[in-house]
Amino acid sequence: MTPARLNWHLARYARAFSTSRRALNYADTIQTLRIGPDTRVIYQGFTGRVSTSNAQQSLDYGTKVVGGTTPGKEGEHLGLPLLPSVQKAADQLKPDASAVFVSAAQAAKAIEDAIAAEIPLIVAVAEFIPLHDMLRIASILSTQSKSRLVGANSPGIISPLGRCRIGFQPLPCYLPGHIGLVAKSGTLSYETVGALTRAGLGQSLCIGMGGDIVAGTNFVEALTFFEQDPDTEAIILVGEVGGRAEQDAAAWIKEYNSRSSNPKPIAACVGGLKAPAGRVLGHAGAFASLGEAPAEVKHQALKDAGVTMVAHPTHFPAALSERLSRSGRDPAKMAAGMHQKRGYHTSGQRPRRNSKISMMKLWLSSGQSRPLHLGGAHAKKLLEDRGVPISSTDGLEADKRYLAISVDRSHRCPVIIASPTAQEGQIFQRSRDFQYDYVQEPTEATIKGVFEHLHMDAAPPLAMASTGKLLRALADIFKQREAYALSTCISGTPDGNIAVERAEFGFDDSAYKSCKRQPDIFALRDTTKEDAETVEAEKDGIVYYKLEDAMANIGTLINGAGLGMNAMDALSEYGARPTNFLDTGGKATSATIKKCFELLLKDDRVKVIFVNIFGGLTLCDMIAEGIMISFQDLKMKVPVVVRLRGTNEEAGQKMGFFSGGRSPPASDSDSSPTNEKSAIDTFEPPEGAKTRKMSRIDAPRSGSIVSANLGADGSEASVSVGKQVELEADNAIKYRTCSWQKVRLDVPSLLPCVISDSLKLQ
Numbered sequence: 001m002t003p004a005r006l007n008w009h010l011a012r013y014a015r016a017f018s019t020s021r022r023a024l025n026y027a028d029t030i031q032t033l034r035i036g037p038d039t040r041v042i043y044q045g046f047t048g049r050v051s052t053s054n055a056q057q058s059l060d061y062g063t064k065v066v067g068g069t070t071p072g073k074e075g076e077h078l079g080l081p082l083l084p085s086v087q088k089a090a091d092q093l094k095p096d097a098s099a100v101f102v103s104a105a106q107a108a109k110a111i112e113d114a115i116a117a118e119i120p121l122i123v124a125v126a127e128f129i130p131l132h133d134m135l136r137i138a139s140i141l142s143t144q145s146k147s148r149l150v151g152a153n154s155p156g157i158i159s160p161l162g163r164c165r166i167g168f169q170p171l172p173c174y175l176p177g178h179i180g181l182v183a184k185s186g187t188l189s190y191e192t193v194g195a196l197t198r199a200g201l202g203q204s205l206c207i208g209m210g211g212d213i214v215a216g217t218n219f220v221e222a223l224t225f226f227e228q229d230p231d232t233e234a235i236i237l238v239g240e241v242g243g244r245a246e247q248d249a250a251a252w253i254k255e256y257n258s259r260s261s262n263p264k265p266i267a268a269c270v271g272g273l274k275a276p277a278g279r280v281l282g283h284a285g286a287f288a289s290l291g292e293a294p295a296e297v298k299h300q301a302l303k304d305a306g307v308t309m310v311a312h313p314t315h316f317p318a319a320l321s322e323r324l325s326r327s328g329r330d331p332a333k334m335a336a337g338m339h340q341k342r343g344y345h346t347s348g349q350r351p352r353r354n355s356k357i358s359m360m361k362l363w364l365s366s367g368q369s370r371p372l373h374l375g376g377a378h379a380k381k382l383l384e385d386r387g388v389p390i391s392s393t394d395g396l397e398a399d400k401r402y403l404a405i406s407v408d409r410s411h412r413c414p415v416i417i418a419s420p421t422a423q424e425g426q427i428f429q430r431s432r433d434f435q436y437d438y439v440q441e442p443t444e445a446t447i448k449g450v451f452e453h454l455h456m457d458a459a460p461p462l463a464m465a466s467t468g469k470l471l472r473a474l475a476d477i478f479k480q481r482e483a484y485a486l487s488t489c490i491s492g493t494p495d496g497n498i499a500v501e502r503a504e505f506g507f508d509d510s511a512y513k514s515c516k517r518q519p520d521i522f523a524l525r526d527t528t529k530e531d532a533e534t535v536e537a538e539k540d541g542i543v544y545y546k547l548e549d550a551m552a553n554i555g556t557l558i559n560g561a562g563l564g565m566n567a568m569d570a571l572s573e574y575g576a577r578p579t580n581f582l583d584t585g586g587k588a589t590s591a592t593i594k595k596c597f598e599l600l601l602k603d604d605r606v607k608v609i610f611v612n613i614f615g616g617l618t619l620c621d622m623i624a625e626g627i628m629i630s631f632q633d634l635k636m637k638v639p640v641v642v643r644l645r646g647t648n649e650e651a652g653q654k655m656g657f658f659s660g661g662r663s664p665p666a667s668d669s670d671s672s673p674t675n676e677k678s679a680i681d682t683f684e685p686p687e688g689a690k691t692r693k694m695s696r697i698d699a700p701r702s703g704s705i706v707s708a709n710l711g712a713d714g715s716e717a718s719v720s721v722g723k724q725v726e727l728e729a730d731n732a733i734k735y736r737t738c739s740w741q742k743v744r745l746d747v748p749s750l751l752p753c754v755i756s757d758s759l760k761l762q
Helices: 003-011 026-033 049-061 086-093 104-116 131-141 186-198 219-228 245-259 295-304 313-326 376-384 444-453 461-480 509-515 532-538 561-573 590-601 620-634 649-654 673-682 747-759
Strands: 040-044 064-069 075-077 080-083 097-100 121-124 148-150 156-159 164-167 176-183 203-208 234-240 266-271 373-375 401-408 413-419 432-435 483-492 498-507 543-546 554-558 580-583 608-615 640-646 704-710 716-727 733-744
Touching: 026 148, 026 219, 040 049, 040 086, 040 104, 049 064, 049 097, 049 164, 064 086, 080 086, 086 104, 097 104, 097 164, 104 121, 104 131, 104 509, 121 156, 121 164, 131 148, 131 413, 131 509, 176 186, 176 219, 186 203, 186 234, 186 266, 186 313, 186 561, 186 608, 186 640, 203 219, 219 234, 219 245, 234 245, 234 295, 234 313, 234 561, 245 266, 245 295, 266 295, 266 313, 266 561, 373 376, 376 461, 376 498, 401 461, 413 444, 413 461, 432 444, 444 461, 461 483, 461 498, 532 543, 532 590, 554 561, 554 590, 561 580, 561 608, 580 590, 590 620, 608 620, 620 640, 620 649, 640 649
Parallel strands: 040 064, 040 097, 064 080, 097 121, 121 148, 176 203, 176 234, 234 266, 554 580, 554 608, 608 640, 640 704
Antiparallel strands: 075 080, 156 164, 156 203, 373 498, 401 413, 401 483, 413 432, 483 498, 543 580, 704 716, 716 733
C-alpha cells in the first residue's frame, strides 16, 4: 500500500487499516508489552520541555532512547537524531516503542501517525484527550495487528527488571524483581510500588492502564501478558471507580485459577469505596456511567474470584508475601539482582451484570456531575432538529422502555443500552448491550436486535419506524456532538406511535477544553446552578468537591484521582471524616497549591489539612514551595500534615519543613535502632529550638506543619513539627524544629495519630 493510499485510509478512518498481510487482530499485539534493555524508544514531541527532561532521565536510567520527532525539525537533540515525522523515524531508527509526549490537542494525530508507521508499542501520557478521538483510535487499532497502545492519561510502562521506562514514573521508587503491576491510577501505582520496594519486593513490569474512559490496554490484556511472562511470579491489580474492567478481570482470574494447577498469586485494591456517588473524581474515567457498578461491587467481584483484597497499598507486601509462601514461591526471591536483565520480544463475551447485587441508581437521576449535562429544552431541541418529537407528558410507568447510548469501556466502542422497562431498580437488571462500530454506526441488524429485546418486534409499523429514527438520531448526536452518554425513555401512544420522554444528555468536556470543539454546546452550560467553589477550582485545573457531612473536619489536598479516593477510604476506615475531595491535577505548580489552600480555607469545617503527594509529573519541591507560600500569604491558622513522596521528594522535604532547610534528623531509608540513636545524639537544632525524645507525637500547634516520611519497611516514619516563629523583613517565614520522633506508623494509622491530635487543639 502506498503512503498516499494509507493516508487516505487514515483520513477516513477506514476499517481495513493495517498494511499487515496476515489477518490477525489487536490481541496479537499483547507481547509488545515486554520491554527491556534492548527496547528501542523514540519520543514524539522530542524537543518539548517536559519531553526533553523525561528523555534525559530515562536515558540515565538505562532506557535505550534512539531519537525522536518534532514536526518541521531535523537534526540532533540530546545528542540523538531528531526527525520531522514518525514515518521517517520508523524507517531510519527502527524503534520498538514510542513515547507520545505532546499536548492533548495533538495527541490523537500523534498516535495515528505511530499506528501508520506500525510502531509496535505506543505509550500516550497526555490527559484530557477528547473521548471521541480515543474512540476513533480504538476503532483503528481493532482492525490491525502491528501496534498496541498503553494509555492515554497514563504514567506509562516501566520494567525495573529491564531498566526501561516509557513514561514519567518516579524512578527511585522502583526495584527490579518479579511482581507484575497494572493500575488505572498513576499515583496509586506509585504508592503500591513504594510499599513493595520498601519491603524488598521488586517489580518485573508496571503497566499504567490510565484513567480515561477508553484505555488502549486494559486489565484483562495485562493479566494475559503476566500469565505468560516468565519474569513475573505474582500480580497486583489496582482499580477504582468507573467502568467494569475490574469485573472483567475477576471473570478472567476465576477462569485462570480453575485451569491452572499453581496459579500466580494475585492481590488487588479498589479505590473509591467511600467515594461519593454521582461525582467525577479527578480524571475523565473516574465515574460510574450508565449501568456501571460502584467500587464495592468491583471489590466483591475480585474477592469472589479468589483475589486477596487490601484496603490500602501499604498492605500489599504482607498480603502478597503470605500468598507467595502458600503457593510455594519464596518472597525473598522477589527482588532480583541488578545483573539480571529482561528480554524483549516484538512478536469475548461480556459477563452479565449480577442481578443479585443492587446496582447504582439510574445515572442521570442520581446527581451525576460532569461539566456539561443537558436535559429539558436543550435535549429536546437536539432531538427535534433531527425530526424526533419529545412528549410534554409522561406515559404510564409500566409501559415505558429505556434507550440509551454510552461507551462500552471493555470493547472500546459505543453501545446501545436497551431495557424493556424504565422502572428504577430494574432497568439495568433487564437491559442488554448492543455494541456497534464507532465508524460504521448501528447496522440494521443491531437495530432489529434492539427491537426484539424491547419486545417491539410485533409493535405497530409507525412505532418501530419512530424508534429506529430515535436510535439513529441518538447515534448522530453521540458522534457529531461528542457525547459520552445519552439517555431516553419511550412509551406507546394511542395512535400507534411512540412518545420520547426524559431525554438527558452528557457531553465530553475534553473536546472543548483541549480542542475548543463544540463551542455552541458548551455555551449552554449554566455555571450558576453548580457549586461556585467547584467551578472556581476548575479554572486552575483542580477537581474539588465538598462532601455533605456536617461533622467532617479534615481538608484533603492530594494529587491524583486514585490516590485521592484511596485516601478518603483510609480516612474513613479509621473513623476520620474528610470535608472534600481535591485532586490537584498532574501539572500542579506552587500557584496551584496556594489556590488549593484558598479553597479549603473557605470551608469553616476544616480544622486540619492533610497534604498527600506522590509525584510522577508532579514535583515535590514545587509542592513544598507552594505550601510555604500559602503559609506566608494566607496567614494560615490550621495545622497542616504533609506527606511528600516521588519526584524530587528529597528536595521537597528540605524546603522549610525542617529548620534551616535541613533534612529530617532520621533517615527515611534506614530504620535501624543504631541509626535512630545516632541521629538523636548528633542532631543540632538551631538556636532557641528544643529537641527531646518523645513517647508519642506531640500534637502540633495551630499554624504548624507536620512532615511525615515513610521509612524503609513502610511502617517507620520520622515526624517533624515546624512552628512558625517570626516574619523576617523580607516576609520570608522561618521555622524552627520543635520536636521529632521516629515512630511505628503506616500511612492509614498515621492519619488518626497525627491528624486527630491536631484536631484536639481546635
